[in-house]
Amino acid sequence: MDAYTIVFYVLAAMTVISAAIVAFTNKIIYAAFALLFTLFGFATLYIYLSADFIAVSQVLIYVGGILILILFGVMLTTKIYDVSVKSERNPILPALIAGIGTSIVIGFVIFRTPWNAVVDKEFTTIAPDIGNAIMGKFLLPFEVASILLLAALIGSVLLARSEENE
Amino acid sequence: MITLNTYLVISGIVFVLGLVTIINKKNAIGILMGVELILNSVNLNFVAFGRYVDFDIKGQIIAIFVIILAAAEAAVALAIVLNIYRNKQLIDVTKIDAMKN
Amino acid sequence: MVETAIIITLLPLLAFVIQIFFGKRLPRQGDWVSIGAILISLILSFKLFFNMIGSYDPHFLVQESFRWITLGEFNIDLGFALDSVSIIMLVVVTIVSSLVHIYSVGYMNGDPMYSRFFAYLSLFSFSMLGLVIWDNLFGIYMMWELVGLCSYLLIGFWFEKDSASDAGKKAFIVNRIGDLGFLIGILIVFSQIGSFSLSEISQSIANGTMSEGWLTAAGILLFCGAIGKSAQFPLHVWLPDAMEGPTPVSALIHAATMVAAGVYLVARISFMLTFDSMLVIAYVGGFTALFAATIAITQNDIKRVLAYSTISQLGYMIMALGVGAYAAGFFHLVTHAMFKAGLFLGSGSVIHAMHHAQHKLNIHDEDPNDIRYMGGFKEKMPKTYWTFLIFTLALSGIPFFSGFLSKDLILGGSLAFAMAHDNPIHYLLPFFGFTAAAITAFYMFRLVIRTFYGEPKRKDIHEHIHESPNTITIPLMILAALSIFIFFTLPGLNPFSASSSWYDYLVQNPVSSVSTYMGYNINPISDHTAHSAHVTAMILSIFLATFGIILSFSIYFWKKFDVEKLTERMGILYKLSYNKYYFDEIYQATFVNGLLLWNRMLDWFDSAIIDGLVNLSAWITRNFSFLSGKFDNSVIDGIVNEIANMTQDSGKHLRKIQTGQIQTYIYAALLGAVVIIIVKII
Numbered sequence: 001m002d003a004y005t006i007v008f009y010v011l012a013a014m015t016v017i018s019a020a021i022v023a024f025t026n027k028i029i030y031a032a033f034a035l036l037f038t039l040f041g042f043a044t045l046y047i048y049l050s051a052d053f054i055a056v057s058q059v060l061i062y063v064g065g066i067l068i069l070i071l072f073g074v075m076l077t078t079k080i081y082d083v084s085v086k087s088e089r090n091p092i093l094p095a096l097i098a099g100i101g102t103s104i105v106i107g108f109v110i111f112r113t114p115w116n117a118v119v120d121k122e123f124t125t126i127a128p129d130i131g132n133a134i135m136g137k138f139l140l141p142f143e144v145a146s147i148l149l150l151a152a153l154i155g156s157v158l159l160a161r162s163e164e165n166e
Numbered sequence: 167m168i169t170l171n172t173y174l175v176i177s178g179i180v181f182v183l184g185l186v187t188i189i190n191k192k193n194a195i196g197i198l199m200g201v202e203l204i205l206n207s208v209n210l211n212f213v214a215f216g217r218y219v220d221f222d223i224k225g226q227i228i229a230i231f232v233i234i235l236a237a238a239e240a241a242v243a244l245a246i247v248l249n250i251y252r253n254k255q256l257i258d259v260t261k262i263d264a265m266k267n
Numbered sequence: 268m269v270e271t272a273i274i275i276t277l278l279p280l281l282a283f284v285i286q287i288f289f290g291k292r293l294p295r296q297g298d299w300v301s302i303g304a305i306l307i308s309l310i311l312s313f314k315l316f317f318n319m320i321g322s323y324d325p326h327f328l329v330q331e332s333f334r335w336i337t338l339g340e341f342n343i344d345l346g347f348a349l350d351s352v353s354i355i356m357l358v359v360v361t362i363v364s365s366l367v368h369i370y371s372v373g374y375m376n377g378d379p380m381y382s383r384f385f386a387y388l389s390l391f392s393f394s395m396l397g398l399v400i401w402d403n404l405f406g407i408y409m410m411w412e413l414v415g416l417c418s419y420l421l422i423g424f425w426f427e428k429d430s431a432s433d434a435g436k437k438a439f440i441v442n443r444i445g446d447l448g449f450l451i452g453i454l455i456v457f458s459q460i461g462s463f464s465l466s467e468i469s470q471s472i473a474n475g476t477m478s479e480g481w482l483t484a485a486g487i488l489l490f491c492g493a494i495g496k497s498a499q500f501p502l503h504v505w506l507p508d509a510m511e512g513p514t515p516v517s518a519l520i521h522a523a524t525m526v527a528a529g530v531y532l533v534a535r536i537s538f539m540l541t542f543d544s545m546l547v548i549a550y551v552g553g554f555t556a557l558f559a560a561t562i563a564i565t566q567n568d569i570k571r572v573l574a575y576s577t578i579s580q581l582g583y584m585i586m587a588l589g590v591g592a593y594a595a596g597f598f599h600l601v602t603h604a605m606f607k608a609g610l611f612l613g614s615g616s617v618i619h620a621m622h623h624a625q626h627k628l629n630i631h632d633e634d635p636n637d638i639r640y641m642g643g644f645k646e647k648m649p650k651t652y653w654t655f656l657i658f659t660l661a662l663s664g665i666p667f668f669s670g671f672l673s674k675d676l677i678l679g680g681s682l683a684f685a686m687a688h689d690n691p692i693h694y695l696l697p698f699f700g701f702t703a704a705a706i707t708a709f710y711m712f713r714l715v716i717r718t719f720y721g722e723p724k725r726k727d728i729h730e731h732i733h734e735s736p737n738t739i740t741i742p743l744m745i746l747a748a749l750s751i752f753i754f755f756t757l758p759g760l761n762p763f764s765a766s767s768s769w770y771d772y773l774v775q776n777p778v779s780s781v782s783t784y785m786g787y788n789i790n791p792i793s794d795h796t797a798h799s800a801h802v803t804a805m806i807l808s809i810f811l812a813t814f815g816i817i818l819s820f821s822i823y824f825w826k827k828f829d830v831e832k833l834t835e836r837m838g839i840l841y842k843l844s845y846n847k848y849y850f851d852e853i854y855q856a857t858f859v860n861g862l863l864l865w866n867r868m869l870d871w872f873d874s875a876i877i878d879g880l881v882n883l884s885a886w887i888t889r890n891f892s893f894l895s896g897k898f899d900n901s902v903i904d905g906i907v908n909e910i911a912n913m914t915q916d917s918g919k920h921l922r923k924i925q926t927g928q929i930q931t932y933i934y935a936a937l938l939g940a941v942v943i944i945i946v947k948i949i
Contacts, residue, residue, distance in 0.1 A: 008168055012176050019180045022199055023187040031187075035199050038180070042206050045176070048168065049217045054209075054229050061233050066202065066240040073195045073244045077251045090930060095189040098937055099182045105944050106178040112948065115170055115219060129223050130230070138227055145234045152238035156245035185937070189930050197929060259929060 008048055015041025026089065032074050039063050053127040173214035180207040192258045194247045198240065205236045268315065269331040269347050272400045275311045275357060278304040279392035286389060290382030301385040302368045305392055309361040316358045319351055325775050327351050330402060332464065344464055348402030351773040352597060356399045356531060359601050360524050363608045364392045366742035367519040370612055373738035374515055374619060384424065391417035395524050403463035404453045407532065411492065414525045415442050421520060422512040434508035441505040445495015452488030455481060469538045472780040479541055482781060486544030489536050497529025497581045500555040504850055506578055510570040514615030517570060522577050522611050523604035530584040530600050537593050538780045542789045549589025553699035556582030560706040565845040568636045569614045572714050576662065577607060579703055583677050586696060591790040592680025593776045599673035602755060606661040606670055609746035613655040616735040616743065617718060620648060624731035638714065643723035647732040650740040652719045654747040659715050661750040663708035664812045669750050672765040674704065675805050683800035687792040704808050708815030716823040763805060
């Protein structure tokens with residue numbers, strides 16, 4: 001195993017372990033911070049997949065945007081200085097049963113299916129290709145997505161605004 | 167040796183963990199985190215398949231759209247959660263049942 | 268060099284930004300910011316100008332382009348170009364603009380929106396200078412719309428006055444019509460050639476990329492933009508109303524620079540004009556020249572006379588472009604910019620004085636612009652009088668003044684065109700030109716005599732008239748100096764011809780790409796024809812101008828003819844001219860009222876026929892419903908109620924599945940997924 005692979009497995013482990021913390025911690029604020037590491041871990045995995053643009057988008061949108069939103073949500077709905085407050089949870093057993101069942105099925109699918117995978121390709125930056133594809137072949141979904149974002153923006157502003165003036 | 171299966175296993179584990187999070191948590195924001203985990207694992211799948219099976223940028227393009235949708239979803243969901251919390255002082259989804267009956 | 272030109276352009280924009288945000292808080296309301304910016308631009312323009320003169324090369328051209336948009340195979344390049352035409356234009360715009368800036372310090376003094384006025388002036392200077400330096404239709408269109416916006420803002424500057432805000436709207440809307448044509452023209456060219464750059468368009472036309480029909484269509488549509496902006500017939504109606512704006516604005520925008528942008532545009536695209544589109548341009552221009560001149564005779568508002576005179580002179584320039592005398596048309600643009608700006612600023616000086624006099628006498632219901640209340644101001648305002656006289660002589664086409672040189676070139680060009688093309692109808696063009704020349708001399712001297720000569724019409728006002736302050740008179744003197752022939756004939760000193768001047772050498776008619784494509788010269792005018800036409804035109808135009816002046820003096824000064832009787836004798840002609848051929852009324856009656864009538868018809872159709880049908884169907888429905896209601900109540904309701912009861916009952920049981928708990932749903936979804944996968948695998 002070379003350093004490249006070792007680092008990969010370390011990052012993968014970090015991703016999975018922090019995801020597990022998200023799943024099993026009782027403290028919502030811990031979960032949020034563990035999510036941060038998971039998302040970062042995913043960004044590094046994208047780099048290993050030579051998807052540099054996605055990696056950057058992941059950091060920008062997930063870590064910089066969504067996670068901040070979630071943190072805001074946590075802070076606005078619980079008392080931030082009171083970390084010891086445990087959020088209630090459902091019984092763990094059914095969750096575990098469902099999880100293990102799903103794992104078995106997914107594992108089955110992964111290892112049974114003959115993926116005709118190609119051997120490793122070299123790392124090339126494809127951000128310009130993505131730009132061309134979005135502005136060319138995928139222009140319609142891109143525009144639809146922009147309208148969706150606008151709608152989401154207006155919708156969330158409308159939902160979250162204070163209703164004093166009514 | 168890093169192969170396609172490595173990524174699939176990682177993504178599978180995270181997916182299951184996301185599922186467990188959703189089932190396990192009562193806090194609405196916690197559930198949202200589970201959803202984000204699932205979306206991320208799916209995204210990893212897309213990119214990995216795009217890289218190893220069909221060497222193209224389609225996988226990445228789809229991943230971009232997933233990220234966009236996730237952003238929109240998170241914004242709206244959090245707005246709803248905040249609104250409910252402000253009106254009911256509740257964050258526990260099992261107790262929010264105003265639309266029942 | 269291009270960098271210098273960009274700096275020249277951006278300085279006024281910087282001044283605009285400073286003025287609009289901080290203007291009110293700066294000392295002196297920040298007028299020095301705008302003036303400083305335009306003066307630096309002026310100096311830099313002169314630097315470019317002397318660079319050009321220094322190289323003394325008629326094919327002087329500096330270009331620089333950059334890629335604006337890249338989308339795969341699709342590229343849009345934009346760029347700047349400086350040739351002799353654009354550099355001369357830069358100098359003209361900065362000179363007039365600087366003088367108007369300085370003039371406004373005196374004229375707008377004490378206005379509550381003083382700083383905003385300077386901000387708008389700066390914005391206008393920016394967009395006008397930008398229009399000049401772009402080498403592509405797209406950039407020109409952007410700036411074209413920006414100058415239109417500035418024009419709108421400045422016409423309606425005193426927006427509390429209804430007439431001013433209406434005039435602004437009118438200008439904007441009328442210009443829209445022309446600009447639509449302009450836009451379509453640009454799109455045609457782009458769709459056929461795939462480039463906005465003028466040099467690339469010129470090349471591909473020479474290679475035959477566009478058929479003659481497309482070229483004619485594109486040429487005429489692009490010219491539509493010029494019809495709107497340069498106030499040519501039939502879109503001329505906005506310019507006289509635009510005089511509601513402050514007088515410096517009229518001088519800068521509606522006389523010297525913006526309205527000339529149409530002429531500049533046509534000169535720029537002249538390489539792509541086919542013979543048919545040239546004919547359209549020539550006739551529109553020639554007709555406008557004569558038509559507007561006849562209106563100017565009878566107007567009583569000093570600024571309106573000048574406005575119609577501007578339309579008429581713009582018609583001259585357009586006609587020159589149409590007959591292929593591009594250099595002559597552009598030359599007239601330059602000389603006209605100087606003396607017409609001067610005329611407006613001079614009229615502003617008179618109005619300023621009138622306004623103060625009326626203010627002192629507490630007269631508020633009289634129009635300070637009306638020449639019927641003026642007269643005998645010669646001794647009271649000597650500086651304004653002498654400069655005004657010089658501008659008038661220049662406009663009338665009297666030798667030793669700049670206007671003579673350029674007007675003579677245009678008239679010669681139109682005459683040569685008629686002589687070169689074997690069609691007697693084309694003699695209409697020189698006819699339009701020469702008649703308009705005589706009329707121009709006539710109405711301009713009518714204006715001078717009524718304003719400055721004779722007995723004062725109103726003694727009380729006359730006593731309170733004073734010369735305007737230095738900030739007003741100094742720009743007038745500078746412009747008057749620039750209206751002398753010498754600046755335009757150097758290094759030659761012949762006051763009758765500019766044929767050995769720097770201008771004649773540096774600005775030459777562009778090579779027609781259409782001629783290259785067609786393989787023959789579409790507008791052949793031999794040197795011999797041009798020369799003989801030139802001499803004839805010179806003699807004839809001096810004669811006609813003198814005739815116009817003498818006629819004017821004999822009617823209005825020596826009173827050889829009774830004006831009242833003359834008006835009566837002319838009867839219908841006078842009325843037509845006085846009411847501007849009823850164009851506003853015609854447009855009101857046809858387009859505005861036509862639209863309203865159409866709306867009313869639609870309304871009637873709606874309320875009578877559609878509503879009638881609706882009511883009828885409603886009546887039928889109502890009666891039918893009454894019958895069916897009975898049926899409903901007994902039979903249908905029985906069935907429906909039974910179904911409803913069943914649904915309710917089943918719902919009561921099914922509702923228990925909908926727990927509202929995400930977890931439950933997920934279990935269900937998982938179960939389904941697992942089943943599907945297991946089935947698939949097995």
